[in-house]
Amino acid sequence: HELVETLKVRIRQELAGELYKTQRDQIVKKTEFQENHVIAEFEGRLNKEGYKIVQLEAEEGDPPIMDILPLWKGEAVSFDDLQDKVASGEIDEQTWNQSRERYYLFIDEMKVLFERLAEARRVMEKDLQKLQVSYVSRPLHRLVQKLGRTFPEDGVKNWLASLEKDVENHLFLFLSDKPVDDGQGNPALIRYAVNVLVDHGKAPKLPVVFEHRPTASNLFGTLETRGDGETRPTFLAIRPGALHQASGGYLVLRAEDILAQEEAWPLLKQVLETRQVEIQVASGPFGPTSSLKPIPIEVNLKVIIVGTEGLYDFLIQEDRSFGRLFKISAEFDSVMPRTPLAMAEYLKFMDDTVKKRALLPLDPAGSAEILEYGVRLAEHRGKLSTRFSAIADLLSESSYWAAQLGLGVMNQQAVQRALEERKYLFSLPEEKMDEQxxxxxxxxxxxxxxxxxxxxxxxxxxxxxxxxxxxxxxxxxxxxxxxxxxxxxxxxxxxxxxxxxxxxxxxxxxxxxxxxxxxxxxxxxxxxxxxxxxxxxxxxxxxxxxxxxxxxxxxxxxxxxxxxxxxxxxxxxxxxxxxxxxxxxxxxxxxxxxxGTQGVIIPHWNIQNLVLNQDVQKAVREKRFHIYPVKTLExxxxxxxxxxxxxxxxxxxxxxxxxxxxxxxxxxxxxxxxxxxxxxx
The missing domain is CATH 3.30.230.10 (Ribosomal Protein S5; domain 2)
Structure with a gap:
């Protein structure tokens, strides 16, 4: 993608020089001069014979229609008008017939003439293409070589060599002011695409993939088809499955979804045993829809199946291979009671995270602010959230802002600043709505x-x-x-x-x-x-x-x-x-x-779910804003x-x-x- 974007700019730059434009204009002017000369000569002969080339109106989107009309007293008239003059006696029958015969001869000659002009245009286009290649080939070769040094594999080098030749033959794709279509609904530059199935190279964490529709194609990959049933050409048809995307990490499935797939469930167990995924080729009424058959890909991942209580025990008894493949049963809740013991464990988790991530020290006020954030995530005053990754992320962000503010410790100010900055990152729609x-x-x-x-x-x-x-x-x-x-x-x-x-x-x-x-x-x-x-x-x-x-x-x-x-x-x-x-x-x-009169009416039963920020709490205490819990319509x-x-x-x-x-x-x-x-x- 970066190479194509660079070529879009570089090719235009190379062809924007005055020397290139001068040579291009010479080729074009030469062809246009010859065209004008031939057309002028033909029109001169027509005028001597009493005829004239005219351009007729065509339907919208169609090329103009050229025709030849006879001249009557210096004006071009249609043959229908000329025939009326024959009927009125202004022109004799013999003159009329001779005019028609010469018309057909001139029409044939004009067709041959325009074919010659079209051939001359094609020659001019080839000359222009050669001129463009002469200016573009050297910088193009340098860019391709640079990319080749980054990817020294033989297969990549061969592909880059073919790409270089293909770009030279398709320079017009980079010079068009409007996107060019390849005739199949795709941008024409897709011919230079690289089909990267999965890329976790820059991912900061192990991949965790949630697949909510674990069909065979969604899990193991497929050859993508269009609406008309035809597959895309070659490698662009290959699409990865959730198993490819989760390789190196975790794949999370809902038990009710995967167990409902009669085809996918046995294949999934086979992948877990062999650690190889074979992309599935869809079958039609006459066999496979494509002759392309990707080789199996080795994967290394953990599969987590989320189900209802008791499902694990049921599957252990009913499926002999299940216990061998899924050896760990775990039950989790997104919240936990806010007891003194739970808060002590929360504080311990904070301390451990600070040490592991080498963060700034956390003071009591900062700990209290993060505890309040855990309550807010739980959406219940009597509970704490068990989304510990969110708590750990907040600690890292608070440490960063404490350092930026020169505080030396993560206190209440640092935590609040981290929350404010986090809110700012996602608050553009909120700001736009307020502006409206x-x-x-x-x-x-x-x-x-x-x-x-x-x-x-x-x-x-x-x-x-x-x-x-x-x-x-x-x-x-x-x-x-x-x-x-x-x-x-x-x-x-x-x-x-x-x-x-x-x-x-x-x-x-x-x-x-x-x-x-x-x-x-x-x-x-x-x-x-x-x-x-x-x-x-x-x-x-x-x-x-x-x-x-x-x-x-x-x-x-x-x-x-x-x-x-x-x-x-x-x-x-x-x-x-x-x-x-x-x-x-x-x-x-x-x-x-x-x-001072504004406020909200909320259900009385939601009081326990209110975990308001400091701004709202202060306004309520000062009676500038009001909260009215109600139980009934009355x-x-x-x-x-x-x-x-x-x-x-x-x-x-x-x-x-x-x-x-x-x-x-x-x-x-x-x-x-x-x-x-x-x-x-």
Whole structure:
């Protein structure tokens, strides 16, 4: 790749010199002069005979069409017009016939003439190519020789020699301003590609490969085919399998996946016994789809199968070879209880890591900060994360920043700086989203009130980094029988769990507010300015609040954001990612301006999952930001509207003036407007 990129630049440089351009222009001008001379001579003879070459319009994308037309009184006319003049007596029949005969003779002559000109052009192109090669060959040879010294193997040298000749014959591929296609949907420069199956040369750690679909081709490699069933030419068809990629390290498989593969499971055991992988060639109805058969490749790896409890014992009993190949059974959890003993072991692990990696000393404040990070990873105040690699990485990063800051030890400042720098590396999408909110490109209000609008809280997960941000959820309601329309569902952006949450929303409305009459309305709920998939039920309570506001016309506070799942009984249920969601709304409010009234409504059961950073903790202590844990629909609605929902009396009615009464009356009105005749009867 580096050679090709260098050639793209170097070839253009070599052909950008004035001497080359002068010689190139001489060749081109010579050919063009001869062309112009021949064409001018032919056109002169045509004019003497009373004819003229004209260019006719062609369809878009087609080359122009050249034709010869007769001249009448100095103007070119078509033979149809000329025939009309014969009919009118302006031209006699004999002159007409003679003109047609000469036309066909000239057409034949013009075809021969253009073929000669095309041949002259081809000769010119060959001369230009020879000229280009004369300028490019020496620097090309030096670049290829340099690469050959890096890879002195005979096979590589032979390939480089053929590459050098091929580049000389295909210089036009490096000079085109637009990418050139090879006719099969690939860039033309792919002819110089090197099919590196696996490269762990620069990997800082042993490879760990997770294969979630362990078919024979995915595990052992294959010859890739196109959609039409044809394989790619030669070596470019070879694709490695997970066993190749994990060689030198570990391959992790789920037991339910690999055991479901009747073909792959026996072959995997064979590889573990022979330590050789043979790339599988797919078979068609008439045998193998390709004659290419790669030789077996030796691998050295450990295979880890992750399964349910008791599976290891079952396989030991049912499969005689399993116990010989898989001799170790281990059970792990991603978290552990935060007991005094566990914290002591955590501290010991930190000390061991500091010694092994020759890091700066860790003081008590730094240890406490890393312990808090372990709690944050566990997402539970009473637990610690067992992702020890993440803890070790944080120690290394903290040691680096302690040295950069001249601290001499890893203290709280160094650990916090490491976390800040880690966040900075992955925070570009976060910054862009904040910028869009500030500039008004993302519509979001954190003050005032609005009907049918709630600030929900979403998690944006980049894999190695996730952050929370508010997202406006809106609802509308009108008379009709369409029910509650899930806009994300209609657009194909809603996951199954989110769809379930919307169905629960319908059940909640019926059970709480439509006991005495059929629920009849046309309502919609949607995530505004959301253009990707939505799943999970953590916004189901938020959707309920937006819909109830749209039905009742009662505005909701925009300085509060909401996260929480809700059931048909109106109970607010815990959700995941609550820490990131709270922090996300806090930082959004901070950038738009904290008023002292802003805060978040979260499920009461998520209190144990809150592990907030120092900024949010300080703001909450100073009452500049608020966290409201709630257990029920009633508590959340009171915070959002300032109105009591009310309790249903034995007769199924809400007390006068309560929010519940307003919602019931509005639903009854929507029912009446949608079915006036039924109400009249």
């Amino acid at each position: 909110v500030r500039e008004g490109q993302i519509l979001l209000a954190v003050t005032g009130t609005a009907v049918g609008v709630v600030n929900g809280l979403a998690i944006l997960d980049r894999g190695s980094y996730s952050f929370g941000r508010p997202m406006r959820i809106t609802a509308t309601a009108a008379p009709g029988d369409d029910g509650i329309v899930n806009i994300e569902g209609e657009a194909g952006l809603s996951g199954e769990i989110h769809d379930k949450g919307v169905l629960i929303l319908r059940g909640l409305l019926r059970s709480r507010f439509a006991q005495d009459f059929p629920l009849s309305l046309s309502a919609s709920v949607g995530f505004e300015q959301s253009y990707s998939g939505v799943d999970g039920d953590s916004a189901s309570s938020t959707e309920v609040f937006a819909l109830l506001s749209a039905i009742s016309g009662v505005p909701l506070r925009q300085d509060l954001a909401v996260s929480g799942s809700i059931n048909q009984r109106g109970e607010i249920q815990p959700v995941g990612g609550i820490t990131e969601k709270v922090e996300g709304f806090f930082y959004t409010c901070s950038k738009l301006g904290l008023t 508590e959340a609605l009171f915070l959002l509207t300032g109105k009591e929902l009310g309790q249903i009396d034995p007769e199924g009615q809400y007390p006068e003036g309560t929010l519940g009464q307003i919602i019931v009356e509005k639903l009854a009105l929507l029912r009446e407007l949608a079915h006036p005749k039924e109400e009249a009867e």
